[in-house]
Amino acid sequence: xxxxxxxxxxxxxxxxxxxxxxxxxxxxxxxxxxxxxxxxxxxxxxxxxxxxxxxxxxxxxxxxxxxxxx
Amino acid sequence: xxxxxxxxxxxxxxxxxxxxxxxxxxxxxxxxxxxxxxxxxxxxxxxxxxxxxxxxxxxxxxxxxxxxxxxxxxxxxxxxxxxxxxxxxxxxxxxxxxxxxxxxxxxxxxxxxxxxxxxxxxxxxxxxxxxxxxxxxxxxxxxxxxxxxxxxxxxxxxxxxxxxxxxxxxxxxxxxxxxxxxxxxxxxxxxxxxxxxxxxxxxxxxxxxxxxxxxxxxxxxxxxxxxxxxxxxxxxxxxxxxxxxxxxxxxxxxxxxxxxxxxxxxxxxxxxxxxxxxxxxxxxxxxxxxxxxxxxxxxxxxxxxxxxxxxxxxxxxxxxxxxxxxxxxxxxxxxxxxxxxxxxxxxxxxxxxxxxxxxxxxxxxxxxxxxxxxxxxxxxxxxxxxxxxxxxxxxxxxxxxxxxxxxxxxxxxxxxxxxxxxxxxxxxxxxxxxxxxxxxxxxxxxxxxxxxxxxxxxxxxxxxxxxxxxxxxxxxxxxxxxxxxxxxxxxxxxxxxxxxxxxxxxxxxxxxxxxxxxxxxxxxxxxxxxxxxxxxxxxxxxxxxxxxxxxxxxxxxxxxxxxxxxxxxxxxxxxxxxxxxxxxxxxxxxxxxxxxxxxxxxxxxxxxxxxxxxxxxxxxxxxxxxxxxxxxxxxxxxxxxxxxxxxxxxxxxxxxxxxxxxxxxxxxxxxxxxxxxxxxxxxxxxxxxxxxxxxxxxxxxxxxxxxxxxxxxxxxxxxxxxxxxxxxxxxxxxxx
Numbered sequence: 001x002x003x004x005x006x007x008x009x010x011x012x013x014x015x016x017x018x019x020x021x022x023x024x025x026x027x028x029x030x031x032x033x034x035x036x037x038x039x040x041x042x043x044x045x046x047x048x049x050x051x052x053x054x055x056x057x058x059x060x061x062x063x064x065x066x067x068x069x070x
Numbered sequence: 071x072x073x074x075x076x077x078x079x080x081x082x083x084x085x086x087x088x089x090x091x092x093x094x095x096x097x098x099x100x101x102x103x104x105x106x107x108x109x110x111x112x113x114x115x116x117x118x119x120x121x122x123x124x125x126x127x128x129x130x131x132x133x134x135x136x137x138x139x140x141x142x143x144x145x146x147x148x149x150x151x152x153x154x155x156x157x158x159x160x161x162x163x164x165x166x167x168x169x170x171x172x173x174x175x176x177x178x179x180x181x182x183x184x185x186x187x188x189x190x191x192x193x194x195x196x197x198x199x200x201x202x203x204x205x206x207x208x209x210x211x212x213x214x215x216x217x218x219x220x221x222x223x224x225x226x227x228x229x230x231x232x233x234x235x236x237x238x239x240x241x242x243x244x245x246x247x248x249x250x251x252x253x254x255x256x257x258x259x260x261x262x263x264x265x266x267x268x269x270x271x272x273x274x275x276x277x278x279x280x281x282x283x284x285x286x287x288x289x290x291x292x293x294x295x296x297x298x299x300x301x302x303x304x305x306x307x308x309x310x311x312x313x314x315x316x317x318x319x320x321x322x323x324x325x326x327x328x329x330x331x332x333x334x335x336x337x338x339x340x341x342x343x344x345x346x347x348x349x350x351x352x353x354x355x356x357x358x359x360x361x362x363x364x365x366x367x368x369x370x371x372x373x374x375x376x377x378x379x380x381x382x383x384x385x386x387x388x389x390x391x392x393x394x395x396x397x398x399x400x401x402x403x404x405x406x407x408x409x410x411x412x413x414x415x416x417x418x419x420x421x422x423x424x425x426x427x428x429x430x431x432x433x434x435x436x437x438x439x440x441x442x443x444x445x446x447x448x449x450x451x452x453x454x455x456x457x458x459x460x461x462x463x464x465x466x467x468x469x470x471x472x473x474x475x476x477x478x479x480x481x482x483x484x485x486x487x488x489x490x491x492x493x494x495x496x497x498x499x500x501x502x503x504x505x506x507x508x509x510x511x512x513x514x515x516x517x518x519x520x521x522x523x524x525x526x527x528x529x530x531x532x533x534x535x536x537x538x539x540x541x542x543x544x545x546x547x548x549x550x551x552x553x554x555x556x557x558x559x560x561x562x563x564x565x566x567x568x569x570x571x572x573x574x575x576x577x578x579x580x581x582x583x584x585x586x587x588x589x590x591x592x593x594x595x596x597x598x599x600x601x602x603x604x605x606x607x608x609x610x611x612x613x614x615x616x617x618x619x620x621x622x623x624x625x626x627x628x629x630x631x632x633x634x635x636x637x638x639x640x641x642x643x644x645x646x647x648x649x650x651x652x653x654x655x656x657x658x659x660x661x662x663x664x665x666x667x668x669x670x671x672x673x674x675x676x677x678x679x680x681x682x683x684x685x686x687x688x689x690x691x692x693x694x695x696x697x698x699x700x701x702x703x704x705x706x707x708x709x710x711x712x713x714x715x716x717x718x719x720x721x722x723x724x725x726x727x728x729x730x731x732x733x734x735x736x737x738x739x740x741x742x743x744x745x746x747x748x749x750x751x752x753x754x755x756x757x758x759x760x761x762x763x764x765x766x767x768x769x770x771x772x773x774x775x776x777x778x779x780x781x782x783x784x785x786x787x788x789x790x791x792x793x794x795x796x797x798x799x800x801x802x803x804x805x806x
Contacts, residue, residue, distance in 0.1 A: 012310060012314065014314050015311075015315075017314065021387075032309040034311065055104060
């Protein structure tokens with residue numbers, strides 16, 4: 001299956017320490033929130049990432065699938 | 071062991087009183103994301119209880135329900151002695167439904183009739199449908215006075231709405247757990263003695279949204295700051311994520327050595343001073359840990375003795391990120407040292423987990439192979455199988471006991487036939503390619519598994535069982551000799567060689583180690599009972615059967631398959647002595663234990679015994695039904711051995727069974743049927759009867775069929791005989 005691109009938005013701007021937890025994803029922190037964008041291979045990958053977000057105490061704002069490559 | 075309350079934590083009076091409100095429910099969920107102080111709240115609740123509390127910290131490995139309930143039953147048994155014992159005994163035996171162990175625990179709680187709280191921390195780590203199903207099973211059946219409190223990060227996948235509707239669930243969620251302004255003030259100003267104005271406390275609560283971890287981190291950071299008010303303003307003005315900002319500040323403020331210690335030990339999960347010493351190659355970990363405990367709230371004591379700790383989950387995550395970020399040490403190297411330390415202390419499961427985390431497959435394989443027998447005897451079959459299946463094929467072939475025990479594990483766990491076949495083919499490759507390391511034990515295990523779970527052809531089963539016996543007797547430890555003999559006796563029993571089956575079963579029960587091998591021992595006793603019953607040695611059969619059943623009770627196997635044959639043998643023996651009601655109960659019990667998803671010869675045999683007992687009781691319809699099911703199963707077996715002959719015997723018995731004189735039919739025949747019945751006593755054909763009664767041939771046939779059903783008979787002459795004994799054929803009413 002083709003991988004799809006997702007954008008996950010969490011509350012607060014994360015720094016490099018947290019960014020290390022999302023290897024392979026692009027991190028964009030601005031305006032009091034952080035966008036984590038990148039290719040997601042399948043649903044297990046996505047759920048793993050969401051689990052990671054919960055483990056790190058980050059507050060999830062939204063998860064969306066992007067129509068095209070960013 | 072109940073962990074002590076945290077010294078540096080604030081007492082959450084508001085929440086504690088809601089846990090003990092007027093409506094205490096069977097289940098209380100403390101349900102919120104990481105850092106909301108769930109564990110801390112439950113711990114402080116526990117320390118204020120006067121009654122017993124059983125505390126269980128769930129971990130990832132508890133996806134295996136056997137492990138979960140072993141922990142729960144042990145914890146309950148520690149605080150209420152004896153209450154968890156029957157469940158533990160049940161859990162030690164492989165292959166039973168875990169709900170049966172939960173029922174044992176519930177029975178214990180019911181008869182104990184004392185208040186008890188069971189606390190499950192980190193319930194969200196529980197995985198697997200079976201674990202949650204058994205958890206729900208417990209919660210829905212708790213006796214009065216027993217409650218479960220669970221801390222979890224996500225709603226457990228059980229029917230919460232149903233529990234809510236029954237008022238069996240109360241919830242404390244993030245909104246309740248968040249610090250109020252007063253609580254924040256108590257923590258920061260009164261407890262930590264930080265010089266903060268009200269407006270600063272307010273700013274902190276706003277910025278953290280009352281998130282307890284954020285406020286505790288803030289306290290750690292601010293207490294060493296010259297101007298905490300200034301610190302708060304800078305934090306409030308930043309857009310940085312709360313934990314990221316605060317953890318950075320806290321880590322910054324720690325001395326290099328402390329920070330180094332924390333970062334390196336973050337991979338350990340559970341910590342004890344000796345383990346830290348071994349992993350970090352130092353000698354003062356005890357002092358570091360106790361200093362950490364004194365000064366901050368991010369370390370949690372796991373026992374009351376100060377031996378085992380863990381870091382707060384969030385803090386551990388942050389430390390692990392720091393480890394990745396700084397490259398201070400190679401995580402795999404740390405895991406490898408931890409694995410070696412655990413291995414040296416024979417803490418096998420932890421050693422395996424760390425070796426796996428280090429990516430050290432060779433060590434995982436070596437340890438699984440070395441401890442296979444112990445892991446099986448302690449019911450860790452599922453863990454064994456899941457770890458084993460993650461190893462590459464080359465390693466499995468190098469360590470033949472892995473695929474050999476893997477086949478047995480898959481059989482005991484009732485895994486699909488495809489999986490068994492796959493594992494079997496790996497085992498066969500190991501035997502072929504590494505004949506030198508393929509030991510008799512491996513051969514015996516594979517053959518026993520084949521006979522018990524795979525082979526459906528009786529003749530082939532005898533061959534495999536003979537190989538199992540030969541191999542098991544060559545194994546110097548005699549690990550499976552009793553089981554192998556029992557399986558050979560069983561195969562011979564079905565093949566029809568009762569004399570040899572009997573002498574092999576005797577050999578099994580007479581082995582010195584037999585009573586220590588309950589599965590094979592009970593099965594062999596059951597075979598002796600069944601054979602002696604069948605050959606008319608009734609008293610002896612009853613003796614064997616009763617011994618087998620009491621052994622099964624003592625070893626927690628009363629509801630498992632090995633004892634099935636003992637019940638069936640007892641049923642046959644009792645039927646011969648005329649104790650028919652008791653025989654029916656025993657046969658029913660034996661049949662229930664023989665049920666499997668696929669038809670088996672063993673189940674067909676149980677149905678035949680049941681049919682025989684019911685025929686003796688003149689319950690002819692039910693007997694015929696049982697026999698029919700047995701015959702349908704037999705038809706699906708490639709070589710059913712002597713089962714068709716056994717079934718035919720019962721069939722003949724049924725055909726000649728005298729109707730039970732006193733018993734009235736359950737359903738009275740209709741007028742039309744009674745009219746036909748009177749003509750059945752004559753020698754008129756059905757067509758002629760129709761003509762006499764002015765009805766069609768079809769109607770006569772329908773009435774006749776209904777009569778047979780209601781009278782529980784299969785022929786015209788039987789119907790007449792039975793009708794006479796029931797007084798349905800009064801001579802005054804005879805035709806003609």
